[in-house]
Amino acid sequence: MSPKEILERYKSGEIDLVEALNHLSDRGIEEMGFATLDTDRQKRTGIPEVIYASGKTTEQVCQIATRLYEKGIDILATRVTPDMAEAILNVIPEAAYHTLARAVTWKKDSVIPAKGYITVVAAGTSDLPVAEEAVVTARFLGNRVETVYDVGVAGIHRLFNKLDLIRNATVIIVVAGMEGALASVVGGLVDRPVIGVPTSIGYGANFQGLSSLLSMLNSCASGISVVNIDNGFGAACQASLINKL
Amino acid sequence: MSPKEILERYKSGEIDLVEALNHLSDRGIEEMGFATLDTDRQKRTGIPEVIYASGKTTEQVCQIATRLYEKGIDILATRVTPDMAEAILNVIPEAAYHTLARAVTWKKDSVIPAKGYITVVAAGTSDLPVAEEAVVTARFLGNRVETVYDVGVAGIHRLFNKLDLIRNATVIIVVAGMEGALASVVGGLVDRPVIGVPTSIGYGANFQGLSSLLSMLNSCASGISVVNIDNGFGAACQASLINKL
Amino acid sequence: MSPKEILERYKSGEIDLVEALNHLSDRGIEEMGFATLDTDRQKRTGIPEVIYASGKTTEQVCQIATRLYEKGIDILATRVTPDMAEAILNVIPEAAYHTLARAVTWKKDSVIPAKGYITVVAAGTSDLPVAEEAVVTARFLGNRVETVYDVGVAGIHRLFNKLDLIRNATVIIVVAGMEGALASVVGGLVDRPVIGVPTSIGYGANFQGLSSLLSMLNSCASGISVVNIDNGFGAACQASLINKL
Amino acid sequence: MSPKEILERYKSGEIDLVEALNHLSDRGIEEMGFATLDTDRQKRTGIPEVIYASGKTTEQVCQIATRLYEKGIDILATRVTPDMAEAILNVIPEAAYHTLARAVTWKKDSVIPAKGYITVVAAGTSDLPVAEEAVVTARFLGNRVETVYDVGVAGIHRLFNKLDLIRNATVIIVVAGMEGALASVVGGLVDRPVIGVPTSIGYGANFQGLSSLLSMLNSCASGISVVNIDNGFGAACQASLINKL
Amino acid sequence: MSPKEILERYKSGEIDLVEALNHLSDRGIEEMGFATLDTDRQKRTGIPEVIYASGKTTEQVCQIATRLYEKGIDILATRVTPDMAEAILNVIPEAAYHTLARAVTWKKDSVIPAKGYITVVAAGTSDLPVAEEAVVTARFLGNRVETVYDVGVAGIHRLFNKLDLIRNATVIIVVAGMEGALASVVGGLVDRPVIGVPTSIGYGANFQGLSSLLSMLNSCASGISVVNIDNGFGAACQASLINKL
Amino acid sequence: MSPKEILERYKSGEIDLVEALNHLSDRGIEEMGFATLDTDRQKRTGIPEVIYASGKTTEQVCQIATRLYEKGIDILATRVTPDMAEAILNVIPEAAYHTLARAVTWKKDSVIPAKGYITVVAAGTSDLPVAEEAVVTARFLGNRVETVYDVGVAGIHRLFNKLDLIRNATVIIVVAGMEGALASVVGGLVDRPVIGVPTSIGYGANFQGLSSLLSMLNSCASGISVVNIDNGFGAACQASLINKL
């Protein structure tokens, strides 16, 4: 059926919406059999399709990265093990591996960053892999990023010492494991949106991040929202959308 | 000790930070014995102290509301039962009760709303009490609000029909119970920050909102963050901060 | 924009899919402000829009039912309290209330049922409200239904005694609380699809249906799938789709 | 006791049902000490006894496979590690190992597939091991299978583009991790039974598949049922029973 | 088909086990439509069919009780509210209501109790409803019962003071809420089987009995098994079977 | 057996420890059938037997209170409903009911309080019932108590303003719901033991206090321990033992 035909039959009620959708949806897709790339995503949602490497084979990740590279689409792969990173860099030597953040990036063109900046605050040194995932992602998406690390509430003056850097950001990402109290304390001191990232760092009853997740969801400070446990990537995506408003 | 003395003794190391803090913190507080009002909050965080009525006695809520009223501070009380609302309106007749949202508001002056607007999307009619809490809160905080109700993914064309209203918002609040899929679908279609509010609506294995909470936290769409179950208030607070950037 | 214009601009790339969707989706929708009826659902999914009364006000339920009635669309409302049912029957006297199933139905025309039949098996008498919700729903959707009640595995010969009635069905719905073992036993004796409905009936560690839910999900019999706790309605919907293949 | 004697004593009330059962049950069993093969299962339930390799030793799996092979019964072993597969293929060289699906199959005779077909839809590339387990199982059971991969709701037009292939299937299996929203979206667009398979793919609060499991159980689309997390095998079994009705 | 025919066709392979079962199972059943009484249960399992009143309507409970009464089968109904009890006693005046245990009993003939006795130990006064359910059930089943109440480990000498009564029992039932430690302490002091009954008594993190359930399941004393939360009935059933060995 | 005999037979090995215990334990016990009072507890553990009224009947509570009163033992009953309190005060007019704390107390003699004092800090007004249970209990046990209420971290200067009162206490009880961050913040500012009491106050994902419980257990401040959800009583007991060292 030609698009025109679809439309006419839809207008006349001969075919329904679902069939119409079926025929209208062949744009912005790159078929790879085991993967269906969404090449329209950057334009539609402000964030390009990203490779979440966990659960994929090295071969699959390399093939997707190569396809994106060939089509000139920027590459961000997260949760990349060192071995997998080596395999990607073999096929795309210009790409870079960020060890602590476990991420691979490649950008076709450099970008002029947005005006405001994002501050990533981390409670402890053990939270840095997640914080760095947020940092790498936010920079990849064209944002200026500042970092304030190891300022958990057990020594709250460490946080106070950096308050200027935090309060002047457009949006703040707070990364914390254990009881995640840092998000509430920061949220009570600033008039900017705060995005909490609970981490799976902590003793037994942390239950792989459940304690910090629940803690941040229940924050008594009112301008806070939360992303998934250890999801520095997701926090950076939303922060980027906010920073570019 | 006078402030000056405090400072000098702190500088000389005679007293430590904690003692200094103790003496410097007597501003922006309104003591009521059973409550300690934070009159500085609006200025510091962009959102005034709000009365969360759940767990408080009617008498306590009325006393706090009266004190705020006397000091000319705007009043928002959430989770207010009809009986409690009646008691508040007896002492503050100018206040208004929003039945569906279970909220009482009173504003000293009318505010010129921010330029952009917030769209509140709700999956089903049963989710409206939470959605309306978000609407009332966002308007109280000086925002323009649009609503798109009962557009859950079981009939996805209902959502498509309102996409313009959603895509042109500065920030979108998605309220959904059951499996909460609406947040992911909206998140995949817009380039604006989406704040998900899981609700406790649903059959047994919803477990009082756990299913929609986990669903939204695990969204495959990347620009989404989440607030607590049924917390329309919190979503509106963050949305307001974003809308006013 | 006229549909034709939409199509042309989409074809030429001027507008994207999302915008196109927005303009093509105004059919099969009935706007009610607090609700957006999906009048296309029966045709699209084989099951009409149904009123899930839980969490809605009596007024909202009556308004939706009336609108459906006026448009000649069959009505099924689930989780209807006796008070709510009375209110509906006041405005739609032809409707019927099924007390045990807590459901209201009204059908415009009688339907010739499908050839095969659905058997609803319930482990105990306490499971009957859920089983009856399935029975009422399945009949509403135009199916012949047989019932086999109170045949839990503690007295397994009660089940054996009715095996013919079960084995000759097109599809079997097994409703069971406590440990939900009945689903596995039935599943091991028939060559037809079995849909398990865990119920919230049981002592403490049933945890509102969790034990029977997990039990059915982990069934060692291989042709079983599961719906939500106490969701007799959902089981009947899928059974109906299967019975009409 | 001879069968006749059993019957007479049962009729006269001398022995009870349980004793009768004991003596009547020696058919359709293949004793192996550590295993008791159910050689009657294919005839009784439409699905033969299958080897679930997880938790068994390689030696046990090989012995069971060999016994089935010798008796001319078709073999399907799931959750087979590469090492285990090698051991099986050593003793049964005609068998085949499906790497991604982690399954070994051997069929005595080729089968003419059923008329309708099953479509397996997977949300992401990381979900393929589970999806492929469903594909291999469904084909083993004599069904035609189509696949639609990597069409998660973050880029929903990818799904629309394949709707024909999905809507024309007799039954649809939807495999999805993270928030599992794909099941609801598909369920809202088709009039065929949908079987959801939640997977354990996702960030922290996925909790090994809990988020997608709860999400699918709570689907607002009404024709969906669910199997265990990562249980592609079970979904294919039920789909096969439906496809052969 | 006559039983003889069934047998012959089963022997010849014409019909399979399931069909045979179907025809052989019409004994020991009392059909009531909404209930299928297992009149054979006492003989088969040593415990008669018991009415679990929770989730049943008063009318259903009365009908079942009446039927049992008419057939001369002993009656035990558990989880009976006072209102329900009144209704039962109206139709069966000889029956007795045990208020604390929330149980109704009626026995056709008095029974000579078994030789040994069962001791029911309860940690606190708040655990008595569950303990008394065990006592009433055990006596109903023909056992001698001793009780040792309010001897929780916070004052362990209270337990020591009654050790003779405990150690000389055939089997011991330990009923405890909160941390359920009493089961472990008793288990470490006796050489008889101990059955733990966790109760839902306790502060917040008791989570409706979860803490005492997990505690008893993890007992470091080795001769302990556990029944469901608040399930005094089940504990008494097993204790009775043991006491009568 | 006389105590001497017990000893000799134990020494000679004729009887074992358990039997010896049995005979040595008849002191410090007050038998009441449904209750076994531990009259030795005050001397042994520093805290007298206390009546936890939840789950007990009014009659049982009154009987226990009366017995304690008659024996001149101080009375503390917690979780007392207003009706129950009225019944107790009818039989013991000198007793006092603390409405907010839901506790009844009666002391034979006034006590000279310990030298140091306990500070009870509460995050919000909704946490007061739990905080007041701690206050009433601590005073009942002979301690001086100070209170600092409604100083949650959303307005952290409110806490700083009272730091002197907190830092000079012997031991600090922190009562907080929602995310419970207050315990960590206080713990990071003082060199005294901090006992956290999580409360069940909060929106949905508080899960009846789970969020604050896990939060406090995972505190990054190192001198904190935790008691059960809403257990102001338990916190006061331990605080009293510490204050009297």
Added chain:
Amino acid sequence: MSPKEILERYKSGEIDLVEALNHLSDRGIEEMGFATLDTDRQKRTGIPEVIYASGKTTEQVCQIATRLYEKGIDILATRVTPDMAEAILNVIPEAAYHTLARAVTWKKDSVIPAKGYITVVAAGTSDLPVAEEAVVTARFLGNRVETVYDVGVAGIHRLFNKLDLIRNATVIIVVAGMEGALASVVGGLVDRPVIGVPTSIGYGANFQGLSSLLSMLNSCASGISVVNIDNGFGAACQASLINKL
């Protein structure tokens, strides 16, 4: 203090129970610094002290085993890895390692088994390690044991075929993973106590044995009690106590 002195001072009230206990408890103990052997346990509880090897170092296990061996106390060590077993057999060559059961045993004298026997029923081959732990333990404790393996409810005639062996046992242990339905089915067919052992075998939503644990706790058959997940040892201990009554 001499025992006599203790007694006199206790009688006169000079010392309290706790002090008395302290001095009377030096029998039946074997001090090893890191371990305190309870050499009195066999006599007191009918089951000797057993070595739970999990969490202990190989050196600690060997030292405890050696000490028991030297004192002529029978040895049972559970959860022993092959390496650990080798180390034990090096120092105690007469000991035996049961590979599948992961247990080491050594008995000083052979024992004449009890009259009755214990039947261990296992649902699947994957459950055998747990079943064998029960078998080895029960035999170690002097019981005759029969086994019925791989008779899960998916092919229920396999169970019926062995009913005689099961019904004639004194006590029955049912070991099952997945949905654990086998315990309920067996419980409904026998008049002997049934002890359920849930195992951690199964797909995702088994949650390491939670599904079978909850299933067995919620059994609708009334003579069933349950031990911890995978705890074949504990089940055998209680079964042994029952078998020796």
Added chain:
Amino acid sequence: MSPKEILERYKSGEIDLVEALNHLSDRGIEEMGFATLDTDRQKRTGIPEVIYASGKTTEQVCQIATRLYEKGIDILATRVTPDMAEAILNVIPEAAYHTLARAVTWKKDSVIPAKGYITVVAAGTSDLPVAEEAVVTARFLGNRVETVYDVGVAGIHRLFNKLDLIRNATVIIVVAGMEGALASVVGGLVDRPVIGVPTSIGYGANFQGLSSLLSMLNSCASGISVVNIDNGFGAACQASLINKL
């Protein structure tokens, strides 16, 4: 801004508290980029900053340890693997590694311990790693420590035998896995504060320490508080604060 200026502008209201805090907080901090050492912590909270090695790289741990060493601050690192310990001892040869406790310590000066002592009681040998973490920490903080090991309630006389050592301590730490009953038993026998440390030792339904955690939180003995699962360190910190009052 100079401190004086800050103060004046704060007094005049020109700057707010948050800005004032920002400028007053530059003391007691040691910046390391990935870490922000809190050198003021010992003075402020009685416990110095401690290195929680879990989640940190060996390089990070060594750098922090070296910096503390250079500044003459005592070092305690917990959760240190043997490899990591070797790396630390390479750079700080005077430090000591405590293998069982998995901790590294280095103290600048020896300390005269506090007068009272802390007793660490452990239920089983498998709990020793956690118990030893408590012992090493408490000694590092300048306390005298006694240990009572392997005295679980399955053989309660082992505990009684050491009661003097327990009752005379200033504060008692009870370390127990499985059902954690030891904490309640000890708590009922002493008049000193008891700190419970649940451990992750146990069979399946221990759920990584959940059973012992809940058990201790629900203790019926009233002077008990609890720290995180396996958190021997945290228990020792609070015990030290109490012991030094």
